[in-house]
Amino acid sequence: MANVNTFTFSRGVVVASPSKERWHPGDPLPWTSSVVDGVPCPAGMTYQNCSRLKSEFIVKPDDVFVVTYPKSGTTWTLQIIKCLQTKGEPDTVTANLDALYLWLENISKVPDSCGPIKSVIEYLSDRPSPRIYKSHATYRMIVKAKDGEPPGKYIHIMRHPKDVCVSMYHHMRGFKSFDYNGPFSEFFDLFIHGMVELGSWFEYERAWWEHRNDDNVLMLKYEDLHTNTSGIVEKIASFIGIETTPDIITKTVERSQFKRMKADPAANMAWSNDRRAEGAPPFMRKGTVGNWKSFFTEEQNATFDRVFHEQLDGTGLEHEWEL
Numbered sequence: 001m002a003n004v005n006t007f008t009f010s011r012g013v014v015v016a017s018p019s020k021e022r023w024h025p026g027d028p029l030p031w032t033s034s035v036v037d038g039v040p041c042p043a044g045m046t047y048q049n050c051s052r053l054k055s056e057f058i059v060k061p062d063d064v065f066v067v068t069y070p071k072s073g074t075t076w077t078l079q080i081i082k083c084l085q086t087k088g089e090p091d092t093v094t095a096n097l098d099a100l101y102l103w104l105e106n107i108s109k110v111p112d113s114c115g116p117i118k119s120v121i122e123y124l125s126d127r128p129s130p131r132i133y134k135s136h137a138t139y140r141m142i143v144k145a146k147d148g149e150p151p152g153k154y155i156h157i158m159r160h161p162k163d164v165c166v167s168m169y170h171h172m173r174g175f176k177s178f179d180y181n182g183p184f185s186e187f188f189d190l191f192i193h194g195m196v197e198l199g200s201w202f203e204y205e206r207a208w209w210e211h212r213n214d215d216n217v218l219m220l221k222y223e224d225l226h227t228n229t230s231g232i233v234e235k236i237a238s239f240i241g242i243e244t245t246p247d248i249i250t251k252t253v254e255r256s257q258f259k260r261m262k263a264d265p266a267a268n269m270a271w272s273n274d275r276r277a278e279g280a281p282p283f284m285r286k287g288t289v290g291n292w293k294s295f296f297t298e299e300q301n302a303t304f305d306r307v308f309h310e311q312l313d314g315t316g317l318e319h320e321w322e323l
Helices: 047-056 074-085 120-125 161-174 184-192 201-209 222-227 229-240 246-255 258-262 270-275 298-312
Strands: 011-014 033-036 039-042 064-068 132-135 153-158 217-221
Touching (some): 033 047, 074 132, 074 222, 074 258, 153 222, 153 229, 161 201, 161 298, 201 217, 201 298, 217 222, 229 246
Parallel strands (some): 064 153
Antiparallel strands (some): 011 033, 033 039
């Protein structure tokens, strides 16, 4: 994983333009965004944050980065890791997932409670080993070990893109920071053209897919977390070096179930309620497979299938889901 220390076009925050029924390339974005390395990003994920990480953050060999395109199973995977780290007893640690596993690119300042820690990099780095981080970075953006240094570990979770599209629609409407309230017809256009949070799903996943066989990359699928939870839990534990027992695996599966997490204030993002838009559904909405069928029209489905094959045929990624 060669380190990339420079970014292409980046810019600061641009506030949302009014929403419309449809969106076309060249129209202003109807959600508040920044741009890093040519990719639309949430306002908190700034060029300054990402470039500082690239130049100053030192990756350790036992670091673990849980990296996903948004709405692909990040919170679920972090809850699994918390359960594994606590031997199946996550309630023994009261800190919420955001406090335990910092979102690297989204932190711009040191919390007031950190006392003598002065810099963001020092704050991010001052974590017990193995350090585990959350990230939504593209493959180019993600922090990597310097050339010749031992690499960290990357857990990457993919999800059916149609479900991602629908989940992200509710996600971006749900947080005040996006200032987005458009209809799904408009959002569908944005998603197809890669003008949503973290840009094109097709480009994002294609880049990570190329590294699926790297020794330090564990590639997982959201759908497999549903159908083979215990098997995926064992894979994660083995990959990050946590010893388990059948009892720990059983407890981890039970305590990372969607219904249990939705009721757990340390896992359900309840700490972010003051940042939620009025009337928005809870952060943990459904957590299901196939919800896209309730949203896509026949025309949208045909358009999505066409773009999917145009973007991914020949990569092998096109065989991962039934459309």
